[in-house]
Amino acid sequence: MFKQNVYVDKVVTDALHWASNRTIRSTVDSLASIDSIGDFDAFREGVKRLKADYLGPGKTFGSNRVASESLFYGHLRALVEYSGREYNAEQRLLLPNIEHGIAWLQRVPSNVTQPYVHCAVSQGAYRSDSIRGVRSWLPHYVVGPYIHYASSYYSDDRIAALKKRWGKTLLVFPAHTYELSEMSFGKERFVESVMSTYGSDFDTILVSAYWHDADDALFELFQQKGATIVSSGLREDDRFISRLKTLILLSDAVVGNAIGTHIGYCMCLGKPFAFIESADAKINDVGNAFKTEEERELASVQRQFEESFSSLSDKENKKAFQIELYEKYWGGDSVIKTPEEVSHILDISQEVLRRSHGFTRRFPEVIEEMVAVHVNDAACGCLLSALGRG
DSSP, rough: OOOHHHHHHHHHHHHHHHHHHHHHHHHHHHTTTSSSOOOHHHHHHHHHHHHHHHOOTTTTOOOOOOOGGGGGHHHHHHHHHTTTTOOOOOGTTTTTOBSSOOOOOOOOOOOSSSOOOSEESSSSSSSSHHHHHOOTTEEEEEEEOOOGOOOOOHHHHHHHHHHHHHHHEEEEEEEOOOTEEEOOOOOHHHHHHHHHHHHHSSSSSEEEOOOGTTTTTHHHHHHHHEEEEOOOOOTTTTHHHHHHHHHHHSSSSESSOOOOOHHHHHHHHHHHEEEEEEEEEEEETTTTTTTTTHHHHHHHHHHHHHHHHOOOOOTTHHHHHHHHHHHHOOOOGGGGOOOOHHHHHHHHHHHHHHHHTTTGGGHHHHHHHHHHHHSSHHHHHHHHHHTTTT
């Protein structure tokens, strides 16, 4: 019954989880106050406490709120502030399903079918057909790389000062885990391979630690070899993507041993990326429970990326293949929205909620009403495109 209206669903969910959400918010705010780029040691200690307090077999860390996925990594904040508006977390009801990463497969995103979802946002259009197969009326906004919309965590002056201090800089993204997955690879071999291959070519090697792995021995091994460990922060930290953008801007080149969202972000920001020791990285993703056929598809995607991003020095010969992957999964530069267009998207969503009074069953008819009413204005162009009619 509560799911029939967005506002009722939100109020009830907030009330049921008020105490736990408040505690989690306090933990997030505490860790977000740490500069996880400049003071990784303090961030790591905070993560250790978080894992001891919250995590155990089968448990995940995060608040329980309607449309909480849109709050991951600061994507909602980046889009809202890019549009020129002041941000607050309640705006997640306007964009209730911002896909938080690249999923690679044609599986229907699980959150798309939630009753409160009246529109979906992703970087690339690779899942549009899957989404329309289950909700033909749902606007699907394809916005390109989220990193484009984020402001930098550091000022231009501070970035310039760090670049001067660090000199030529390599950024490393090791394969990472989350609460419901495991990752295995030869850590000593990976460290040795990175340092021996690139140590003499770069003045500074930065290694990015995903929050869930901040206490992993891998980063101590890198530190022992002279690398600097950094992090973009917690998944629920709304400055995550700003820190990530800063790290990529600070680098001259990027390497990693697994496919991930960072590859397209490097392309968006004009930084070369290459794989290193990727064949050794094996993931056991219990949370997504991939079927055998899907595992084969993922392996095929992995091979395409490995072939296209095989070397930092061979990027010109592989450029066409890289752009093809960039446009498929991240949308490419051509779909990046202007501030005005993002503002239109927010306005459309606000009107959907206003006309429907939050009643989920009315979303399809309200969207059709809006197409008719706004047929000649710029906002309608955004809506028609999101419906696959533009």
